[in-house]
Amino acid sequence: MSYQVNEQGFYGEFGGAFIPELLYPNIEELQENYLAIEKSPEFQEEFHQLLKDYVGRPTPLFLAKRLSEKYGAQIWLKREDLCHTGAHKVNNTIGQILLAEKLGKKRIIAETGAGQHGVATATVCALKGLECIVYMGEKDIERQAPNVARMKMLGATVRPATSGSKTLKDATNEAMRDWINNPEDTHYIIGSVVGPHPYPDMVARYQSVISQEIKKQMDGLPDYVIACVGGGSNAMGAFYHFLDDKEVKLIGVEAAGLGVDTDKTAATLTLGTPGVLHASRSIMMQDKDGQVVEPHSISAGLDYPGIGPAHAWLKVSDRAQYMAVTDAEALEAAVECSRLEGIIPALETAHAFSVLKDLDLKPTDRVVINLSGRGDKDMNTYMEELNLL
Amino acid sequence: MKNKLTELLKHKPQNLLNIFFTAGYPQLEDTTTLLTALENAKVDLVEIGIPFSDPLADGPTIQESSKIALENGMSIEKLFSQLENHTPKVPVLLMGYLNPVMQYGLEKFCKKCQEVGVDGLIVPDLPMYIYQTEFKEVFEKYNISNIFLVTPQTSEKRIREIDDNSNGFIYAVSSASTTGSKADFSAAADYLGKLKDMKLKTPILTGFNIKNQQNFKDACKYVDGAIIGSEFIRQITDVDDIAKATANFVASIK
Numbered sequence: 001m002s003y004q005v006n007e008q009g010f011y012g013e014f015g016g017a018f019i020p021e022l023l024y025p026n027i028e029e030l031q032e033n034y035l036a037i038e039k040s041p042e043f044q045e046e047f048h049q050l051l052k053d054y055v056g057r058p059t060p061l062f063l064a065k066r067l068s069e070k071y072g073a074q075i076w077l078k079r080e081d082l083c084h085t086g087a088h089k090v091n092n093t094i095g096q097i098l099l100a101e102k103l104g105k106k107r108i109i110a111e112t113g114a115g116q117h118g119v120a121t122a123t124v125c126a127l128k129g130l131e132c133i134v135y136m137g138e139k140d141i142e143r144q145a146p147n148v149a150r151m152k153m154l155g156a157t158v159r160p161a162t163s164g165s166k167t168l169k170d171a172t173n174e175a176m177r178d179w180i181n182n183p184e185d186t187h188y189i190i191g192s193v194v195g196p197h198p199y200p201d202m203v204a205r206y207q208s209v210i211s212q213e214i215k216k217q218m219d220g221l222p223d224y225v226i227a228c229v230g231g232g233s234n235a236m237g238a239f240y241h242f243l244d245d246k247e248v249k250l251i252g253v254e255a256a257g258l259g260v261d262t263d264k265t266a267a268t269l270t271l272g273t274p275g276v277l278h279a280s281r282s283i284m285m286q287d288k289d290g291q292v293v294e295p296h297s298i299s300a301g302l303d304y305p306g307i308g309p310a311h312a313w314l315k316v317s318d319r320a321q322y323m324a325v326t327d328a329e330a331l332e333a334a335v336e337c338s339r340l341e342g343i344i345p346a347l348e349t350a351h352a353f354s355v356l357k358d359l360d361l362k363p364t365d366r367v368v369i370n371l372s373g374r375g376d377k378d379m380n381t382y383m384e385e386l387n388l389l
Numbered sequence: 390m391k392n393k394l395t396e397l398l399k400h401k402p403q404n405l406l407n408i409f410f411t412a413g414y415p416q417l418e419d420t421t422t423l424l425t426a427l428e429n430a431k432v433d434l435v436e437i438g439i440p441f442s443d444p445l446a447d448g449p450t451i452q453e454s455s456k457i458a459l460e461n462g463m464s465i466e467k468l469f470s471q472l473e474n475h476t477p478k479v480p481v482l483l484m485g486y487l488n489p490v491m492q493y494g495l496e497k498f499c500k501k502c503q504e505v506g507v508d509g510l511i512v513p514d515l516p517m518y519i520y521q522t523e524f525k526e527v528f529e530k531y532n533i534s535n536i537f538l539v540t541p542q543t544s545e546k547r548i549r550e551i552d553d554n555s556n557g558f559i560y561a562v563s564s565a566s567t568t569g570s571k572a573d574f575s576a577a578a579d580y581l582g583k584l585k586d587m588k589l590k591t592p593i594l595t596g597f598n599i600k601n602q603q604n605f606k607d608a609c610k611y612v613d614g615a616i617i618g619s620e621f622i623r624q625i626t627d628v629d630d631i632a633k634a635t636a637n638f639v640a641s642i643k
Binding site for chain 1 (some may be wrong): 543
């Protein structure tokens with residue numbers, strides 16, 4: 001079975017490009033060029049040079065001894081939190097800014113939830129001297145103030161999305177509207193493996209450096225690769241080069257919010273049904289009339305009612321397993337990782353750590369957790385929730 | 390049952406006025422009031438928007454009306470039950486995003502459209518190739534026209550392809566604006582002139598920020614008619630009598 005995208009942009013029944021005609025030329029331009037540009041020697045040279053000298057790759061694969069001891073298995077941490085800007089998001093923005101340059105675009109737009117993708121986009125725009133506009137839900141602007149300030153310091157304009165739930169989904173709508181209104185000079189850097197084809201494949205390719213490095217850094221194959229999923233980009237990057245190694249168990253962890261039996265949740269694959277959101281067919285949270293349901297997660301980066309179509313396909317075809325973790329469990333896991341390993345993870349990432357307690361691990365099992373981002377941006381939430389003041 | 394849209398277009402009429410409103414706005418039960426008022430005012434076609442939580446091809450006015458309509462309790466089910474009580478005298482189109490239609494069920498949706506006298510559909514996020522492979526057969530079975538959009542960025546080759554696949558009219562929009570933005574109409578003249586010169590077999594209606602009689606007349610110099618959406622929504626917002634506001638507005642255009 002193939003887990004890669006086909007020529008029409010589908011992963012099994014999921015994916016495609018359900019775009020208004022208004023976006024057709026933009027998407028067609030990307031579909032026709034993204035692979036050729038990515039494969040060109042100039043792109044490859046500059047991409048890898050920037051990943052090495054600017055981002056700081058390869059990121060270490062660290063054996064977490066105290067966590068290993070606690071859970072009775074070998075726990076390895078892929079340190080994406082050590083990337084420049086503090087999360088894996090920059091792998092993708094480096095790739096897309098080079099693509100935008102090759103296509104002659106002058107203006108960059110992006111959506112952001114937690115602000116990590118917005119910061120990573122503002123960063124590469126500063127690096128390349130391109131205009132940068134980031135759409136961010138009004139509610140997220142409030143709860144992620146430090147990242148808003150970082151984007152502004154980097155010279156980006158942050159525009160609040162004031163419609164709907166005022167979070168990531170609405171920021172995505174606003175960014176797509178901007179692109180419709182500015183079809184010629186603008187490139188839209190989507191931050192996850194969502195949106196119309198070719199975005200899910202393109203972003204997965206730029207993020208696949210994560211699993212490529214894990215493969216090189218490990219002697220043999222791991223037994224588990226675990227990553228959190230909102231849209232699913234860090235998970236797809238961590239899974240990518242293991243997709244055909246069936247003996248590697250792939251686990252995606254989504255945000256259950258207050259619990260999958262409540263209406264305050266963002267556990268899309270656990271609770272969702274097939275539908276079309278943000279121009280791709282995937283699994284999404286919706287009511288019986290097909291209206292999108294407002295999600296909830298303590299972590300802004302997982303607070304999204306959809307998921308990348310490749311993940312929907314990996315779930316339906318049983319290649320990956322998806323689990324859901326509540327806000328409270330994620331907070332507990334964040335504290336544990338901090339105190340056992342001296343690493344404060346992002347709230348998103350903490351969800352991935354939380355499933356260690358639920359797995360039936362053997363001492364010989366080798367578990368890789370993708371430590372997708374660092375927790376500095378979440379200190380306000382940690383301070384409030386954990387009474388750290 | 391005859392398709393009122395294709396019947397109307399057979400005779401190559403000019404200066405067609407198509408008015409758009411959002412179902413369930415301003416009040417849940419306003420649908421048939423507005424339909425009747427528009428028919429009495431002698432508009433040529435009516436387009437009814439099915440509200441969606443994430444209308445990404447729409448501008449602020451229609452977004453807001455959709456939000457309120459959903460809060461009022463509008464749904465596809467509800468809309469069909471309202472339309473069952475009204476036999477339309479003019480061609481009626483539904484405009485709606487793909488997801489609610491898919492959840493309702495495509496075949497059931499098209500069948501219901503035919504039953505209540507809906508003649509055509511505009512589904513902005515249904516791309517042409519998906520329409521051809523998965524939808525066309527069902528649309529044709531129930532005699533529903535599918536309306537495609539073109540923009541100033543659409544290539545001539547693709548416009549010709551759309552022309553070949555159309556069985557109603559072509560909806561020429563500005564890609565430099567989601568619906569209802571404030572750009573000047575004059576910017577559209579070049580583009581509509583080019584479309585006119587292509588001598589397509591399918592009639593063209595444009596929805597280019599048309600707000601008043603002058604805009605409407607200007608548009609009709611190039612194409613077969615125009616669609617007024619956002620401006621009409623503004624005209625029926627915060628008024629005491631939507632039927633009267635409708636009559637006055639249409640009279641000011643025609």
